[in-house]
Each structure stands twice: as C-alpha cells, then as structure tokens.
Amino acid sequence: MMLEPAHTAVLAVHWQVNIIRPEGFFGPMLAEPVAISGVVDRATALHEAMLSAGLPLVFARFSIPVGGGGLVRNTGFMRSVAAAQTEFRPDSPGSQIVPEMVEQAAAAAVFDNQKLSALAGSALPHWLTARGIDTLLITGVATNMAVEQTARHGTDFGFFVHPIADCVAAATPESHATSLANLELVTAGCLSSGQVFEQLHVTRH
Structure with missing residues (x-):
C-alpha cells in the first residue's frame, strides 16, 4: 500500500530531554545508544521534510502535571516516574523537546499524556481522525x-x-531489532525514511 499525503501524519514520540539526553531521567539507559545510532539526525531530517511538504507533524510528550493527571501506577515503569514526577512537570527542563527538534515542535501539534502509548489518555486520536x-x-x-x-x-x-x-x-540493538520484527507482523509494516521520501515524492533535507 502506497502512502497518500492527504491522509498521512508523522507522530514523533518522546523526543524529550528526559528520555534521550544524558541529563534526563532515562539518560543513563538511553542517551548513549541513541547518540551512537544517529537516530536524532535522521528523524530531524524526516520531520523537516514532512513539514516542508505540508504533512502534519505531531509531537507526543510524556509529562506529569500537578496531581498526576492520568498517571496510573500499574507497572514498574509508571511507579518509577511517579516517584520522580517533579522531573516530568510540563514546564520542567526534562519534559522539553530536545534542542534539535524545538523549532519543529513550534510548527507542529504537541500532545502531552501520562501513558506509554502516545495515543492513550489524550485527544490525539480524535485530532487525527478529524483531519482525515x-x-x-x-x-x-x-x-x-x-x-x-x-x-x-x-x-x-x-x-x-x-x-x-x-x-x-532502543537501549540495545537486540531489543530494537526484536521490537521491529514484532511490529512488522502487527502493523502495516516498517518503512525506512528513504522509502517514505520515495513514496511521498518528498525531497530529503
């Protein structure tokens, strides 16, 4: 199935200081492998190209407002962030989009939630379907x-x-590869950024 620009959006998930920068909450686990992978530069280029082509770009942020919002402490992951929730306040340094993508986020839609899925606990699914x-x-x-x-x-x-x-x-090449193999089976299929540029006839920036 070929991509149709009129019905396609880019969903940028958790490109935040807390997630991928050394000073962030998950920095000890993710900062180094993310830096080694070069993924920030590739994703930034893809986002920029999609914005230039007029496709919607949506950033999903994990943040925790005072009172906890929709946070449910039903996993070890959620209990750990709940214990450090002041680091995840919407206006905290760690909750911000990484510097490489700040200008893109300013031109995009941004949705915050307190769930692992970017599509849970916010109006994002409705926002997407309302735009076709x-x-x-x-x-x-x-x-x-x-x-x-x-x-x-x-x-x-x-x-x-x-x-x-x-x-x-991901934190390790093995977990990254295993996850992509799973996703190949349970989604419409993984694509490379090159395939996206080709199918949408978009110029790489």
Missing part, C-alpha cells in the same frame, strides 16, 4: 517501549501504522 488522517509514520524512542506500545495501540484504533525503522532507537 488514517496513516501514521512513527519516529521516537524507545523502539521496544513507547514506539511499540503506540504502534500496536494505533493499529487497534484502525490506523495504518508504519514505524520508521531508522528513525527509532
């Missing part, structure tokens, strides 16, 4: 956590979901 979007191109971190959860969730919502394999990353 039925296809999602997912970039983000981590492949085997928020990206996979979002991709599976989006598929169950009825979206055609394509994880962009060279624009996502």
Whole structure:
C-alpha cells in the first residue's frame, strides 16, 4: 500500500530531554545508544521534510502535571516516574523537546499524556481522525517501549501504522531489532525514511 499525503501524519514520540539526553531521567539507559545510532539526525531530517511538504507533524510528550493527571501506577515503569514526577512537570527542563527538534515542535501539534502509548489518555486520536488522517509514520524512542506500545495501540484504533525503522532507537540493538520484527507482523509494516521520501515524492533535507 502506497502512502497518500492527504491522509498521512508523522507522530514523533518522546523526543524529550528526559528520555534521550544524558541529563534526563532515562539518560543513563538511553542517551548513549541513541547518540551512537544517529537516530536524532535522521528523524530531524524526516520531520523537516514532512513539514516542508505540508504533512502534519505531531509531537507526543510524556509529562506529569500537578496531581498526576492520568498517571496510573500499574507497572514498574509508571511507579518509577511517579516517584520522580517533579522531573516530568510540563514546564520542567526534562519534559522539553530536545534542542534539535524545538523549532519543529513550534510548527507542529504537541500532545502531552501520562501513558506509554502516545495515543492513550489524550485527544490525539480524535485530532487525527478529524483531519482525515488514517496513516501514521512513527519516529521516537524507545523502539521496544513507547514506539511499540503506540504502534500496536494505533493499529487497534484502525490506523495504518508504519514505524520508521531508522528513525527509532532502543537501549540495545537486540531489543530494537526484536521490537521491529514484532511490529512488522502487527502493523502495516516498517518503512525506512528513504522509502517514505520515495513514496511521498518528498525531497530529503
């Protein structure tokens, strides 16, 4: 199935200081492998090209407002962030989009939630369908956590979901590869950024 520009959006998941920068909450686990992978540069280039072509770009941020919002402490992951929730306040340094993508986020839609899936606990699914979007191109971190959860969730919502394999990353190459193999089976299929540029006839920046 070829991508149709009029019905396609890019969903950029958790490109935040807390997730991928050394000073962030998950920095000890993710900062180094993300830097080594080069994924930030590739995702930034993809986002820029899609914006220039007029496709919707949506950033999903994990943040925790005072009172906890929709946070449910039902996993070890959620209990750990709940214990450090002041670091995840919407206006905290760690919750901000990484510097490489700040200008893109200013030109995009930004949705915050307190879930692992970017599509849970916010108005984002309605926002997408109201604009005729039925296809999602997912970039983000981590492949085997928020990206996979979002991709599976989006598929169950009825979206055609394509994880962009060279624009996502995980803590280890093994977990990244295993997650992509799973997603190949349970989504509309993984694509490379090169395939996206080719199918949408978009120039790489």
